[in-house]
Amino acid sequence: MAIQVEQAKLDLVESLAAQGLVTDPLSAKGRLLAKAAKLFRAKGYERTTVRDIAAEVGIQSGSIFHHFKSKDEILKAIMEEVIVYNMHRMRKLVDEADTARNALLALICCELDAVNGLTGNAMSVLVYEWRSLSEDKQRFILGLRAEYEALWSETMQYALDEADQTADVFVLRRLLTGALSWTTTWYDTNGKLSINELAEEALKLVIKE
Amino acid sequence: MAIQVEQAKLDLVESLAAQGLVTDPLSAKGRLLAKAAKLFRAKGYERTTVRDIAAEVGIQSGSIFHHFKSKDEILKAIMEEVIVYNMHRMRKLVDEADTARNALLALICCELDAVNGLTGNAMSVLVYEWRSLSEDKQRFILGLRAEYEALWSETMQYALDEADQTADVFVLRRLLTGALSWTTTWYDTNGKLSINELAEEALKLVIKE
DNA sequence: TTACAAACCAAGCGCTTGCTTGGTAAAGTG
DNA sequence: CACTTTACCAAGCAAGCGCTTGGTTTGTAA
Numbered sequence: 001m002a003i004q005v006e007q008a009k010l011d012l013v014e015s016l017a018a019q020g021l022v023t024d025p026l027s028a029k030g031r032l033l034a035k036a037a038k039l040f041r042a043k044g045y046e047r048t049t050v051r052d053i054a055a056e057v058g059i060q061s062g063s064i065f066h067h068f069k070s071k072d073e074i075l076k077a078i079m080e081e082v083i084v085y086n087m088h089r090m091r092k093l094v095d096e097a098d099t100a101r102n103a104l105l106a107l108i109c110c111e112l113d114a115v116n117g118l119t120g121n122a123m124s125v126l127v128y129e130w131r132s133l134s135e136d137k138q139r140f141i142l143g144l145r146a147e148y149e150a151l152w153s154e155t156m157q158y159a160l161d162e163a164d165q166t167a168d169v170f171v172l173r174r175l176l177t178g179a180l181s182w183t184t185t186w187y188d189t190n191g192k193l194s195i196n197e198l199a200e201e202a203l204k205l206v207i208k209e
Numbered sequence: 210m211a212i213q214v215e216q217a218k219l220d221l222v223e224s225l226a227a228q229g230l231v232t233d234p235l236s237a238k239g240r241l242l243a244k245a246a247k248l249f250r251a252k253g254y255e256r257t258t259v260r261d262i263a264a265e266v267g268i269q270s271g272s273i274f275h276h277f278k279s280k281d282e283i284l285k286a287i288m289e290e291v292i293v294y295n296m297h298r299m300r301k302l303v304d305e306a307d308t309a310r311n312a313l314l315a316l317i318c319c320e321l322d323a324v325n326g327l328t329g330n331a332m333s334v335l336v337y338e339w340r341s342l343s344e345d346k347q348r349f350i351l352g353l354r355a356e357y358e359a360l361w362s363e364t365m366q367y368a369l370d371e372a373d374q375t376a377d378v379f380v381l382r383r384l385l386t387g388a389l390s391w392t393t394t395w396y397d398t399n400g401k402l403s404i405n406e407l408a409e410e411a412l413k414l415v416i417k418e
Numbered sequence: 419t420t421a422c423a424a425a426c427c428a429a430g431c432g433c434t435t436g437c438t439t440g441g442t443a444a445a446g447t448g
Numbered sequence: 449c450a451c452t453t454t455a456c457c458a459a460g461c462a463a464g465c466g467c468t469t470g471g472t473t474t475g476t477a478a
Contacts, residue, residue: 028425044340046255050466063426065467128337131253171402171410174395175388179414182387193380201380205388205414237455259436272456274437420478427472434465439458446453 009118012088022081029067032057037078037121045075045125045132075129076137082122083144086114090151100158101207107155108180109199115184116195127181149173156206163207172206179205218327221297231290238276241266246287246330254284254334254341284338285346291331292353295323299360309367310416316364317389318408324393325404336390358382365415372416381415388414 017024024030035056039048050071054061068074090110097103115123126141133141157169179202187198226233233239244265248257259280263270277283299319306312324332335350342350366378388411396407 042340044253044255046253047341049464051464059425060427062428062467062469066425071466131251132256168410171407174391175411175414178387178389178391179384180387182383182390186383198380201377202384205384208417258434260434268455269457271437271439271458271460275455280436421476423474423476425472425474427470429469431468432466435463437463438461442455442457444453444455447451448449 009089013085016085016088021084023077032064032067033074033078033081034121036074037125040075040078040129041121041124045129072132072134072137075125075133076141078122079126079133079141080144082114082119082126083141083148085119086110086123087144087148087151089114090148094151094155100155100162101203103155104159104206105199105203107152108176108202109196111180112183112187112195112199112202115181116187116189120184123181124184127184159207165208167206176202176206218298222294225294225297230293232286241273241276242283242287242290243330245283246334249284249287249338250330250333254338281341281343281346284334284342285350287331288335288342288350289353291323291328291335292350292357294328295319295332296353296357296360298323299357303360303364309364309371310412312364313368313415314408314412316361317385317411318405320389321392321396321404321408321411324390325396325398329393332390333393336393368416374417376415385411385415 013022013025016022017030023033025034032053036048036053039052039056043052049061050064051061053074054064064074068077090107093106093110094103097106114120115127130138152173153169156173160167160169160172183198187193189195222231222234225231226239232242234243241262245257245262248261248265252261258270259273260270262283263273273283277286299316302315302319303312306315323329324336339347361382362378365382369376369378369381392407396402398404
């Protein structure tokens with residue numbers, strides 16, 4: 001991926017951090033979130049102890065609770081911020097796309113990059129550590145996801161219309177969600193297949209040519 | 210799904226249980242496995258305590274260790290048996306199929322049914338509770354999965370050849386794996402969409418017509 | 419230099435966890 | 449009938465868990 005694209009992603013983080021929408025990744029709290037996401041992904045939320053996180057950051061376990069009220073507040077923060085961040089990216093990409101097909105391709109690319117790139121740990125946690133949140137926190141995150149999914153459905157419907165295809169968007173989006181999120185278990189960022197190539201393959205699942 | 214198909218599945222369980230390849234679901238141990246799978250799926254392995262399982266079965270928590278040496282032996286047994294069972298089903302269906310396309314459709318159908326039907330709890334656990342196994346047990350299960358995946362790759366390649374399509378089977382199978390296993394989170398067994406219809410939709414992702 | 423908040427430490431509390439132990443009751447087997 | 453095996457109970461231990469507490473250090477700005 002081109003350098004300016006990577007820079008754009010960093011700029012967005014900085015901008016969102018300045019607005020207080022996400023935690024500055026360079027702050028003490030931000031570093032803690034990143035390390036926690038890494039551990040939660042690698043070992044699972046329940047198997048990761050606050051002592052593990054503290055050791056990874058280089059502080060005492062009790063000090064964690066200066067930044068977060070509880071362990072599952074950490075999990076919630078990871079999930080919330082990764083949705084907020086990717087939502088902003090997605091909206092921008094969809095607005096910039098010239099065709100409906102390319103808007104959909106951009107979304108696929110974005111989700112693949114979210115799952116396998118910088119926010120990969122957080123995205124994996126979002127997808128697979130769902131049940132570890134308390135019920136009310138689950139509802140809160142579900143609300144955010146609803147917005148995210150609305151943008152997907154809309155974009156997908158436009159792309160299907162443009163290609164003169166009829167399909168059940170509900171079913172198709174869910175099949176695609178699984179296909180894309182599952183890449184976290186097998187896709188190798190340093191392998192031969194680029195994210196863009198993989199995105200083209202995934203688009204072919206939806207839009208026949 | 211037709212009654213005789215359901216009966217065939219029960220017959221297979223009985224036959225495998227008689228051979229000692231899986232635990233008889235009617236035995237004390239078998240009931241424990243089923244209840245454990247249900248809980249592991251609903252709450253996750255780590256959040257499910259041996260006391261939870263015992264209460265569900267109706268025995269004391271210590272009595273569990275008469276049947277299994279440790280908690281993660283239960284997890285391993287659930288995973289092992291669901292692979293063995295579905296492997297037998299898949300082999301039979303592939304052998305009976307008249308075309309390569311139908312063999313692939315049968316596999317898709319089988320996996321969807323495995324994920325959403327009788328073995329749904331166990332399959333979800335197999336897919337999502339992976340990291341909770343000890344390392345050597347992970348390797349053991351991985352060996353079984355390798356056989357399972359070999360049958361998939363082979364069948365998929367035949368179907369692509371038959372349809373005069375070229376594609377990367379490695380990538381395509383993994384995209385499909387994600388799409389199918391993710392159905393566990395949204396597919397409603399009692400909804401309007403049947404497993405067979407969903408399987409046709411999933412086949413369309415792979416084989417264009 | 420003083421003042422103050424943010425970041426962190428050292429120690430440990432109370433609870434839950436997987437698992438062990440020594441024993442009992444019932445069912446199967448010759 | 450005696451004997452073995454299977455299935456289970458009642459009680460509790462040792463370890464690990466999230467989290468609290470009271471106090472100390474570090475950074476910042478007037």
